Amino acid sequence: QSALTQPASVSGSPGQSITISCTGTSSDVGGYNYVSWYQQHPGKAPKLMIYEVSNRPSGVSNRFSGSKSGNTASLTISGLQAEDEADYYCSSYTSSSTWVFGGGTKLTVL
Amino acid sequence: QVQLQESGPGLVKPSETLSLTCTVSGGSISSYYWSWIRQPPGKGLEWIGYIYYSGSTNYNPSLKSRVTISVDTSKNQFSLKLSSVTAADTAVYYCARDRRVAAGTWYYYMDVWGKGTTVTVSS
Numbered sequence: 001q002s003a004l005t006q007p008a009s010v011s012g013s014p015g016q017s018i019t020i021s022c023t024g025t026s027s028d029v030g031g032y033n034y035v036s037w038y039q040q041h042p043g044k045a046p047k048l049m050i051y052e053v054s055n056r057p058s059g060v061s062n063r064f065s066g067s068k069s070g071n072t073a074s075l076t077i078s079g080l081q082a083e084d085e086a087d088y089y090c091s092s093y094t095s096s097s098t099w100v101f102g103g104g105t106k107l108t109v110l
Numbered sequence: 111q112v113q114l115q116e117s118g119p120g121l122v123k124p125s126e127t128l129s130l131t132c133t134v135s136g137g138s139i140s141s142y143y144w145s146w147i148r149q150p151p152g153k154g155l156e157w158i159g160y161i162y163y164s165g166s167t168n169y170n171p172s173l174k175s176r177v178t179i180s181v182d183t184s185k186n187q188f189s190l191k192l193s194s195v196t197a198a199d200t201a202v203y204y205c206a207r208d209r210r211v212a213a214g215t216w217y218y219y220m221d222v223w224g225k226g227t228t229v230t231v232s233s
Contacts, residue, residue: 034218051219
């Protein structure tokens with residue numbers, strides 16, 4: 001299985017909005033509404049931010065939102081804050097009943 | 111509040127078998143799938159495989175020939191064995207709570223993660 005495709009890096013200024021894309025195939029992202037997004041700060045474990053494309057776990061800010069169109073899922077962070085600076089990974093369930101992750105995107109808050 | 115803790119040797123010799131255990135506390139291992147994920151230094155996340163509490167498993171095709179995941183419900187633990195390791199297997203290894211079924215509905219995501227344990231493959 002091939003990793004999902006994410007941009008290596010994105011950046012934005014405080015208060016702005018950014019979007020991170022995650023492109024897969026019809027065998028993963030396009031075939032299932034089981035896309036998750038994880039935030040990872042340096043030296044820390046990943047934290048679930050979005051599940052099943054657009055759902056937020058309890059305690060996650062509503063500045064984080066997710067969507068999907070075809071084989072591409074997206075994570076949008078609005079009202080960017082310094083604490084949002086981190087690596088972000090998407091993941092998707094696949095037709096082989098496995099999981100696949102994206103390569104990760106480094107978000108820099110300018 | 112469910113917590114996961116990885117444990118095992120931090121140093122493994124090339125060609126030997128890496129063995130890690132994940133202990134689940136604050137909740138039962140039953141009714142969930144449980145995954146192992148790894149992250150090589152400076153790189154992204156790679157899913158290794160999962161196990162259902164009943165014992166059924168599925169693995170990343172790229173690692174399948176070398177991976178075995180098992181569960182011990184009496185100890186609320188599940189384990190990872192990775193054989194014939196090389197330097198490329200050096201990584202932080204995470205365990206995570208995977209999908210579950212509740213009231214007839216499946217929920218697909220990994221919502222609880224351990225803090226991770228660093229495993230270095232070196233002679």
